[in-house]
Amino acid sequence: ADLEVIHWWTSGGEQAAVSVLAREFDQLGADKWKDSAIAQGENARAVAYQRIFGGTPPGAAQFNTSRQFEELINAGLLQDLSSVADKEQWASFIRPPAIFGPCQKDGKVYCVPVNLHSEQWIWVNRKVYQQAGVTEPTTWQDFLESAPKIKAAGFIPLAQGGQPWQEFLLFRDMLLGMAGKDVWYQVWRDKNADVAGGSAVRKVFETMGELRQYTDQGMAGRNWNDTTNLVITGKAAAQVMGDWARGEFVLAGKQPGEDYDCIPGPSPEPYLTTNGDVFIFPKQKDPAVTQAQFKLASMLVDARVQTLFNNAKGSLPIRDDVDMSLADACIKKGLALLKRPDAIVQGYALFITPDTRGQIEDLLTEYWSTPDMTVDAAQQRFVEIIGDAD
Amino acid sequence: MTHLSTAARADNPYSVAIRDLDLDFDGVRVLRSLNLNIHKGEFLVLLGSSGCGKSTLLNCIAGLLDITDGQILINDRDVTWEEPKDRDIAMVFQSYALYPQMTVEKNLSFALKVAGVNKEEIQRRVSKAAEMLHLTPLLQRKPAALSGGQRQRVAIGRALVRDVDVFLFDEPLSNLDAKLRTELRVEIKRLHQQLNNTMIYVTHDQIEALTLADRIAIMKEGVIQQLDTPQTIYNKPVNRFVAGFIGSPGMNFLQGQLQLQDSQPWFIADSALAGLSVPLTHYPFCADLTGSKAVELGVRPEHVVVGEAATALPVCQEVGVEIVEPMGSDTLAWTRLAGQAFSFRTDTELNLKPGDRLLIGFDPARASCFDARSGERI
Amino acid sequence: MTHLSTAARADNPYSVAIRDLDLDFDGVRVLRSLNLNIHKGEFLVLLGSSGCGKSTLLNCIAGLLDITDGQILINDRDVTWEEPKDRDIAMVFQSYALYPQMTVEKNLSFALKVAGVNKEEIQRRVSKAAEMLHLTPLLQRKPAALSGGQRQRVAIGRALVRDVDVFLFDEPLSNLDAKLRTELRVEIKRLHQQLNNTMIYVTHDQIEALTLADRIAIMKEGVIQQLDTPQTIYNKPVNRFVAGFIGSPGMNFLQGQLQLQDSQPWFIADSALAGLSVPLTHYPFCADLTGSKAVELGVRPEHVVVGEAATALPVCQEVGVEIVEPMGSDTLAWTRLAGQAFSFRTDTELNLKPGDRLLIGFDPARASCFDARSGERI
Amino acid sequence: MQPKPASRRRTQQRYGRLGIYGFLLLSALFFAIPLYVMIITSMKGMPEIRLGQLFSLPGDPTFAAWIKAWSQACTGVTCEGIQAGFFNSIKITLPSVALSILIGSINGYALSFWRFRGANLLFGILVFGAFVPYQVVIYPMIIGFREVGLYGTLTSIILVHTMFGMPIMTLLFRNYFASLPSELFKAARIDGAGFWQIFLQIMLPLAVPIIIVAVILQTTNIWNDYLLGLIFAGSDNLPMTVQLNNIVTTTYGVREYNVNMAATMLTAAVPLAVYLLSGKYFVRGIASGAVKG
Amino acid sequence: MSSSASQSGRAGAARKRWQWRPLLATTPMALTAIGIFVVCVVYSVVLAFTRTKRFPTFDFVGFDQFGRLWHTSRWLASVENLLIFGVLFIAICLLVGFLLAVLMDQKVRMESAFRTVFLYPYAMSFVVTGLVWQWMLEPSLGIQNEVRSWGWSSFSFAPLTDPDFAIYGVIIAAAWQSSGLIMALMLAGLRGIDSDIWKAARVDGIPTWQTYLFIVLPMMRPVVVTSVVLLGASVVKVYDLIVAQTGGGPGISTEVPAKFVIDYITERGNAGQGMAAATMMLLPILLLVGPWVYNEYVRRGARP
């Protein structure tokens, strides 16, 4: 049967990766991968929801490792994959276990994690740093110190995209990098308003405010990959972005360590959050499609497919036993971190709803683009949002 | 209502009979308990000023409006709730209402085709009507390529082909210029003489009404004021409204008092200046006279006699001419009588000029006298 | 053109003078070398059928159209290339052309305000015009809340306040019903007598032309056919077109031959049946007669005498009545004379019916005789 | 002799006209620039675009970007350009335009000539509906379509376009028919024609000017729709605008502006052509009754 | 027919027989009007009073959603933007449309070429409009860069990068797209004005601009109303343009209510909040448009 897969992997590196999945699936036999690419995650997820809601669910749909699909599980609209998962003993090799958490409910399995995305990276253009005569930053403090010099040299110190999610990403990166793991959990998991209103978070807001001056005028509305391109082409020095930015460098033919560098954090003590993509499998009327769903689910966690896919995508595999020898220096840095359990932090998305996330994005984008807004006011609203979150 | 309709049924000799017709538009009563009987073959004209409900009445007869109350019979058949097409009527509109996208021939044959008449019959009737109305050379043209008069003829033709008993005309000539109006008027009259079917004709042009009608129904605010032959309506209007409406140039009205002097009725004009007393001894009163009463005396301009001949009449005065309107065949002159505007018709040969003074007079027996309050003829 | 204008300048006693006016629309000549002189204080009516160029001529005088060639003088001043507002004219339109969103008062005063006239003066002129036209109680209404007649009065008022020498009217009464037309006609006439300024009035209604005009210019296809007083035009039309155009009911035309018999001119009607010979001895010929010639004899319906009196006339025949059109004041009857349709006007009292037979006759001296080919009066 | 007054007046007029043409040309320039930018950018190579000279003519004009946009650009796994979407858009637009105009004209006709009880209320609701943002009613509509088993089919997207187009279409036709003389309708009824005969044989042929306006408006609206197509059309019928969006947001390291522009132009080609070919009738049609409020 | 009772009974039947065809023919309209614009709207409004996330639940929470809504600065900014956008967009379109129509009405040569140029943007979707104008207003690519390359290096025109001016950048794009349509409407309206009015004004010596302003424009009320309705409807719905051109940014400076609603009912999965916002959008429409629609179409009914 044809298995329609909704995803938002339309960017260059992503396309190569999703093509791996499609090809591998088609080679399994009778079933065909039917591609439904819809640009931008929110659109793709909205369509997936509407399709499921409207009674013509896709065979599979990409979501993030998060609470985005918990209502689908609760409403009993997703296919229970326990039979496959139990047989193949997914729980035994999917790591870190946190990324499998959102997929499970009452002992049943409703989604398949396919990769791990680490967000805590700053991508720098080595040549720019060389020309500006400063060293690449490893902490936010370093960054703030070097930025004026880079700016003086005629480069954009911080390439930042102009979309709310990118501003939120920057904020998260700074929160984890500056305030550390405990604050992270207290804010996201425990929704501790006191901590959210505390000095550690305040410092993050302050720093973020300072960063505004190191960006460029063309920021408004800019996509992340266009922003990455600024770093690639040497117009900007650095960009804070998840590991998916690597694909852009690769496609541009740049060499890690030579042309560019990926620096975890920046933080004195780098962490890796466990975000990633999962596929959900809505319940189907046609048993043949259901069979195909099981087949795809099984294939997605297959070690070989994981290798091919994650090498293409530049993300980290969900299992330990895959061959990532082909991976480049940046991926290897991530893999190395992944091996240290204390460096692994659960992603914010496991704890807060898209609604809360949206509110925070609204706040941050407003704050980021409104220099007049005081740190107090911004933090005050942050506290309210965290306090009201469920 | 019921007793009337059952009673009337027994011996209804009428082509169209309307019984106690009421019609409301959004709660406003436009026609009120209207009764009208039209004989077979009669040419009835509905005359009245704009907005008096003429078209509304015609539309009711045609079945284009759902009536509020009452009954409409055509040829003895109650058609109150029949479809227009089942009423044995045809209608001609002021705006022609030709189907612009169809040729004249198609316009003429549309109704027949819709009714499923067979081709030869359609062909026959269309060419007969076209011939009768001199439309044969125009059959392949579209309405846009016709002159106003030709269009109106097509509209009449469209009614003609349907071969019905009752023709309804809603101001068919209003959109034409004076010359064409006169021509088509004669044609319609001729048509009526040929076909001899019932025709109900709405107009607000009194010349049309007078020339065409067997009987005229004069309407005002949804009520028929007078229903009679043109002569009677012209000479003996039942009220001031009818009198003023009919006749062109219009009737002169002199304000005044009706008084009995020496048990003879006299009309004394209201006037600050020159007085005017008119003896009404020979006036055919329809009501008893009691005491003095405000009245208006109506005198038609053509009943005024000019010059020496006037001295023979009961009323005769010398007046100054103010305005002269030559109309070719004769001339209308305006003057003042007892201080009130007064017009009269004279021969063009007299060659009047403003400022001329002359004798005028009229015969009170041919005048009309109306109660100033109710407007009714006395 | 130049020599003419300098020459004409010297002694131009005219209010409006038009010299050799040509006007083309997209290469089509609509007015051709037209000359027209209008006296001060004259009421000139331009009469003609639709599309003959009346409005075009008026628009040229008003300066609303750029002429192709020629010259226009108003009060001795060459205004050919002046803006309309500088021509000392005012204009009234058929469609009223009121400014719909302004009250009557604003409509009247707008032009003055734009021209910078001071407030009291505006006030004075507006109230004077309003009084003259009985518009005072309506000053605060908007045009939509006025009847057709009132609207047209406002349109006239708008011209009035501008206090100019020449008034131009483009079919001002065509959109009104017959009754109102008659009323406003009288008012315009009265206005002219009061103001005594030059008025040029376009109409295609000949009754309007006859009643209002000092002189009438009858136009056909951009050329003035006859320019004369109403009486002359009515009684002595220069050609068949003018004769047919003027008069309602229209003139009868009898086809026939003009022959000299015993050196006396006779009109012999073309007829298969009953013959008709009319002696034209007393007819005022304007041309020499040579031999036989196809002509049309024009007889006005009101010049026909009915009954015994007819026997005294040179032409007298017994005829059968075909159609009777009572018009209130008199009656038009249709018959056949020498096989040709022929109408005549009679008293209503005669009470004619189709089928009646009676004697009719007319005086050839009052008839008009036209060359059948050229249409010119003979 | 002085210069003829005629020529003086004409000279003044000439200056006035120069002003008019000047202003019109400037405005035309403003309106045309975006199109110009799109066209020239689509004909440039990427290196040239990077120079950042948006308004300069392409040094080496090429249609490569157009070809790529039409048949090669990748949208997800497939790299077939936007051509597939083009045919989907046709599949959606043709029936939707036809159906919405048919229904709109029937409504307008019924409302103008056959006043039945509740007609005005229905119409009032419909006019109000013109202001309702789609999004407000999308969820209940999805439920509705799901219940009748139509969700995600070509039928459903056609119905959706018809329903959302109905307020404007009905208004358009109602106003037009209301401007026709009612005698026409009366005459037809007396001639014995019924509801449908009058509509099909008398009224529809007369509505050609307004049908042209309706075709133009609806073609543009439906062709350009993205949201409704994405939600209701089903995965097999996604319109061209979805592909366009994928291409425009799908890029290698550098966004391929030339391909984006070409794809944009290709997507806009159909409504553009409609306007170019029938702009004259558009103004005429509007003048014939659509603006009577 | 012997009694009035039976007669009126038949009368009633006859009337109904009259009506069934138009009723049948307008079922699609009735279904749409009631099914979509009443039932669906009411359904959505009801959801505004519930805790609905992604799936409708009828777990009522009173006015909580509205309370939260009016405490959200993005919503407040959206409302403010909609007002600015709506007023300016409609005003500019009317002004430009009218001006162009007036000039086009001067018997200009190549009228059809001009008309096409003015009208073609309307063939562009708001998405395309947004993209094109994003490029045009991009500081390093667009107009600013071009003008600077001519030598005027201090020239600055990049409204989209400045939160205070971004909404005006959006208005430029929207007006570019829609002015042509208004021009066409106005042109049609101008052509429909009785030519005698022009002549009367000329004879009265009223300068052309005053004629247009004080006489002709008021006479075109129906056209203006139609235009405002068309523009107003698109203002309320504006979404695509924002998403394509600015994504609501910079910050929240170009957010609009429709985008707020959509974000909440899709990505953010809080349909209750989204519908509360939608309800707030419907309210002014109902208050502003409702009476007008009622007056114009329901009560007066009949013919316009």
Ligand SMILES: Nc1ncnc2c1ncn2[C@@H]1O[C@H](COP(=O)(O)OP(=O)(O)OP(=O)(O)O)[C@@H](O)[C@H]1O
């Ligand atoms: N459809 C309608 N709705 C409401 N009122 C109407 C309607 N049609 C006519 N009327 C009113 O009914 C009255 C009579 O109208 P009708 O058309 O019958 O007048 P009329 O005598 O034919 O006038 P005219 O000579 O102008 O044609 C008028 O007051 C008019 O305003």
Ligand SMILES: Nc1ncnc2c1ncn2[C@@H]1O[C@H](COP(=O)(O)OP(=O)(O)OP(=O)(O)O)[C@@H](O)[C@H]1O
């Ligand atoms: N703007 C124009 N362009 C081209 N031809 C025109 C124009 N205006 C008038 N004409 C033509 O000029 C001729 C005279 O038109 P004009 O309007 O002067 O006639 P009219 O005598 O006023 O007729 P009516 O009684 O119908 O008003 C007509 O044949 C008409 O077709």
Ligand SMILES: [Mg+2]
């Ligand atoms: Mg009527």
Ligand SMILES: [Mg+2]
């Ligand atoms: Mg004219």
